Amino acid sequence: MKNKLYKISLSLGALLLVISTIFAQQAYAGDGFFSNIKRFDKHTYAGPFNISKLNRKKAKQKLTTDFVELEQNLAVKLIVQDLYVDVPSEAVTFDVDATVDQASSGQENALIATVSRDGLRTVLTQNFSSLVFTEDEVDTLASQIESQLRSGIMPQHIYLAKSIPELYEQAQTIASATYATKQLTKGLRLLLDDLNGAEIQPNSTFSFQEFVKDRESVVASDQDMSIMASLLYETALQTNWIIDERSIGNELTEGVQPGFEAVVNRKLDLDLQVTNPNQTVFTLHTKWDNSQITLSIEGLPFMHTYLPEVENLKLYNPKTVVQYSAFIPSGRVQTINKGKKAMEATVKRSILLNGSLLDYEDISIDFYTPQSKVERRNLTRPKTLTAGSADGTNSGSDLNPDSSSPTAGGNSSTDGSANGSDSGKPGSSSSNGSSNGNTSDKSGISGGNDSGNPNASGGQNKDEVFYDKGGNRVDKNGDPLD
Template sequence: MNNKLFGTTIAALLGSSVLFFGVTQAGTYVINDVIFASKEFGDQTYIGPFDVSNLPEEEAAVTVQTGVKGWYDKAQVKIKLQDAIVPFPLEVVEFNTDSTLTSAQDGAKNELQFDVAEESVGTFLNQQFAPFVFSDEEIASATEAIRIQLASGRNNQTIDISSALFASTTIEATVSNVTFDTIETSVGIQNLLLALDGYAINSLTTFSLLDFIETADVGIVTEQDLTTVASILYASVLQTNFGVDERSIGPTVPASVPLGFEATINRELGVDFVFTNPNSTTFTLNFNNVGTSLNASITGLPLIYSYQTTLSNQEEYSPKTIKQYSSFVNQNTIRLKIAGANGVQVTVIKTIMSGEDVLETINISKDFYPPVHKVEVHPLTVIETAPAEGSGDGTTTDGTGTTPDDGTTGSTDGSTSQPSTDNGNGTSDNGSSTGGSGSGNDSGTKNDPTSDDTDPEYDKGGNVIPPSK
């Protein structure tokens, strides 16, 4: 009996011990994992750019907070509205640790949660983007757009709020307006204007004139038609923040479009005019032709800045004269083959204005047109004739207009004396005088008034031609 009682007692004590241990363990589980549960993130878990894989929530919180503190120290955030980009003050942004951790999912890339005050964003917008006036709804939309973009935690980012602000607005303004005068409007130009008028340049898209005419029904157009339209389109684009990707000029100074704004087109060589709309809003091309005036404008949501184009450092270069010779040109005649024209160099300058303040001045291009040289065609040879005998005009057949002084010229009194030379025996070789009389000398008888011989003839070298017998 005692043994039975002992066994029963031992069994009761053992059962009680097991029950107590079980209850203790269960309580610890409930307290640690149910009541005060500690979350641990799984593999490949990121919060913003920070890796929290396999970290308990407490350690993950420390990792993220430390990383965000470093982000505040070096991050550069800018806000873009149409063509204006300005720095955004991070002092108005507050990191929300609790919201970030509780919304994070295992094995995923999670976002950082920031709190951005609408009041601070409204003050920022009104200060930086005047003369725009923003409604409460627009400020709320801009605030949400900023908060969403900051969630990535990138150090350097530009947040475009244009779409958020103008999603429901119908505001439209003329952002560019250009007129070319004295334009001879052809049928081809009219067809191009009709096809381009009202054409929409969508956000972040590129426009190519050659690609456009491949798809649009513009009929027959010449290279000059295309160049004229491309040029006024180029001048219009320069008055916006659009980027010019491709533009060329011709070999000579343009006659139909203003200097500095030519955009030549050559379909055979693939010479095109291309530009890009960098904004997140759409713009429309508009064209109008009245008489000899051609007008182009671009309309869309207003730009923050204004753009002005001017010409500077214009220089002219004189042409040279090139002489050519031809046997088909008459003597004493000069035929003008090419009249020639001055060359020109000019710099196109773009000035970006904020109200009355100059923000930036940019050299857009330096257009150089070389001079067209003058070309003259002269006769191949010049034939000069000798003067008539006895003319006494002193000219010779060598074309010099003067008689060489070789002592063999005729008499000064118009007589026809025959020149002679001294043969050394006191008599001249023609027997007309003797040495004793003093009528013979080294220079002949040019001063002998009694000579009645004819004037001598000379060759082109100035030598006497012996008289024929």
């Protein structure tokens, strides 16, 4: 009897051991007998993949296929400033067993992925050679990638400066521009003080007018602001910043290099606005040393090199405007305005990566209109033509109505003359008329002979003859006679 009870107890113990083993296998390995019978409830997901109404074995088979496709379409980008680098699929492994084992029925579950530290270090070293990464930083970055891959959604962007704040310790001067001046105005001093240390935040726009509006440098002149804005514009072209607004003046700001002018005019609402599209902060620095203003930008270095240049600078001679004046001596020329040449500056920019040219892009074409040269010269007077007769008859000469003389300042003048002779006793008479402004010119011409009175002399005719400015005959009322 005891042996029989012993056998029954032993059998029950063995059965309990088997059952315990099965449950343990289901609990820890996920491949147990019962786990393959039990199915996931509705609305059960592993990342973007639906595993509802599947047992664990079927779920693993499905995810194995899904993960192969996911790895083929892997799109994880490491971003440092202006460079995007893809993480190779060989460096990432999705764990099917771990994903299914930790899945909860009826819920959205994360994917389990592992990033190779050695593979990630190789990617960083090859593509971001200007930065140095410690082992801890590589591990931190790998953990960040694994965390973002839990959703299974592509693409994923990993900003290294956010994941590894210690990278800011490697900030350096990435762009600078200079302006030569022997003396600083009060406005320039205030602008230098306010701009020094100013920060341009990630994905933010910097407006020059808005920046100075609530600062002491708001009292600076527009010319002083234009000088500093031009320096900021020139440095911005050495980065990947976006130029949102920039204007030039009618004349180039004194001392500013052609092609890099940025005018600030508060009356006309002309401003300089630039946008920082990066995920990092940049700091402006200014100084005045050795009669030279320097504005520089400090931040994490760019992977690309930006080189703006004035590709072409053309000058065009101005026209000459001539004025005439009776007060200028003959043969002399008085220069009223020396004039200024027109100028056209074409700016382009080279973009290089590791010393190789990637792009050569157009930036701007700045054109400054000319100022005409103004000269003042003396008036040129027409010659008076005279003619005489041998038989003593009257002869006269009039100003040619078709001739004209240049005038200045709205002034004009004409001369008229007449000569007469008498066969009995020589005599002469003449009259001259002149006008200034809108008064019509007139001249009377008369001549006569008196055979009965040898002492008679020529006199003015009863019917006076008048001439307008064009030399046409008119009556005393100004009406044409012909």
